[in-house]
Amino acid sequence: MAYMHPQQQPHAFSAFGYCDSYFTENHDDDDGLYARAANERERARGVAKMRQRTLAEELSRLTADDYQEDVLDHMERMEAETMPDIQSIEIQTEIQWFMRPYLLDFLLEAHHAFQLLPETLHLAVNLLDRYCSRRVVYKRHYQLVGCASLLIAAKYGDRKERVPTIRELKSMCCSLYDDDMFTQMEWHVLQTLNWIVGHPTVTSFLQLALTEVSFDPELEHMSWYITELALYHKDFVPVRPSVLARSSLALARCILARPQSRCSDWSARYDPQVVLSLSNYINQPSQALLRKYASPHLSSVSTTIEMFLRQQAMLAQRVVQSTPTESNAMDVEPTPATSVYLTPQTPQKGGYPNVPIGVLTPPITPDKDFCTANAGYGVNQGLVPRMNACTPTPPPSVEHQHQMQYGVPHYVQQPQFVQ
Structure with missing residues (x-):
């Protein structure tokens, strides 16, 4: 019996099925029948895996909704x-405390170089601060404790190959x-913390807050970016990660002009004072932080913040330039120059130093001397100083004209401070 090509035997070929063996003489198959069959099988496997993954995510989401409050x-x-x-x-x-930014720059660059997860960095800083709360740390061992904390955090929750x-x-x-020394310090940190490594980080609470809205990578x-910026300052060390997560999310929405959360959402319960401090x-920011978040993979948010601060500076400059025009438009009789030191005047704060102007004031307005240099915020941090609401000086009265004519004060009046 003469040999027939499989194309000439459709019934026999369909009865035995495909054969993807390497030794099959399919080199003369111009139509690529076996290659197409292999591609079809791979595509079917991929579709099946995708369906299984989608089903698992759906079941996981339904389970998470049931146990989210717990x-x-x-x-x-x-926490x-x-x-x-x-x-x-x-x-x-x-x-x-001035040593902390240098160590955090090192940990940030190491974290970025090894491509670790975001929660690994926050867990490492938490382990570092908890260890410094219980043990005396020498200056020459400060970096060693940071490396040991990063190593423990990476082993705890990151990928093994990284x-x-x-x-x-x-x-x-x-x-x-x-x-x-690395091994001994790693063991000593674990012994000091009683082997309690688990800590809900800021990123964990951010994931819960971001599930309430649609996916927005920017x-x-x-x-x-804001939460990692907070790691550099001691003011946010005692702030709980849940509060810091909600506050940083509220500030991020303000910068990106996104709508705020509804009052019924968990993310809407942020702390206004923490938002103001942020x-x-x-x-x-740190230069290492700027370089890290200038990458397009992280939406170039550091560039976005620079543009936002520049816009706020331009708006503040317009407000300052428009203030004299608005005051001149008021129908108020100016006080003569010769009577400046003879009449009671409303005390005015001195001029502010020439510093870059930054972010808009959050919903709660700071009290009293918040904008002074001694408070640690306000002017030194780049906020726009709030203009004092002062009442205009009243026109000179009859007694005042008598005083100007004879040079004798008719009465002495105490200065009135306008809050």
Whole structure:
């Protein structure tokens, strides 16, 4: 019996099915029948995997909705138990707060170089602060504690293939520490914290808050930027991650002109004072943080913030320029120049130094001397100083004309301070 090509035997070929063996003589198949069959099988497998993944995500979402309140209560209870004590950090003998930005720049660059998850950085800083709350840390060991905290955080919740090795950390520290020192410090940190590593980070609460709205990568990256900016300042060390997450999300929505959350949402319960403090520091970022978030993969949010601050400076300049025009439009008789020192005047604050003007004031207006240099915020941080609402000086009365004519004060009046 003569050999027949499979194309000439459709019935026999369909009866035995396809054969994708390498040894099958399919080189003369001009139509690519076997290749098309293999592609069809791969496509069917991909579709099946996609369906399984979609079904698993749907079941996970339904389960998460049922247990979301219980999970949130557990996370808020855990964050209260794993908060650092800022008063204990204050009494450290060698390490000071001005050293913190340098160490955080190092941890930020190491975190970005190893492409670790966002929650790994926040967990590492939490472990560092908790260790400094319980042990005396020498200045020469401060960086070693930070590396050990980053290593523990990466082993706890990050991907196994991205966990940094001791050799890599030693190279980043310029061989300042030996290999055994990293291992000993890692063990000592765990012993000090009683092996309690789990801590609900800011990013964990941000994920819960962002599930209430549709997916917005720029808003998420802006929130990450603000929360990592807060790591550099001691004012936010005692702030709970849940409060910081909601406050940073509210400020991110304000910068990006996104609508705020509804009053019934969990993310709407932010702290206005924390939002105000974050806005005061928004124009003082670290250069390492600026370089990290200038990447298009993170929506270039650092560039967006620079444009936002520039727009606010232009608006503030317009307000300052339009203020004399508005005052001249009022029908108020000006006080003669010769009577400036003879009549009671409303006290005025002095001029402010020439500093960059930044973010709009959040919903709650600061009280009294918030804009002074001693308060630590306001003018030094780039906010627009609030104009004092002063009543215009009344026109000279009859007694005042008598005083100007004879040079004798008719009465002495105490200065009136306008709040």
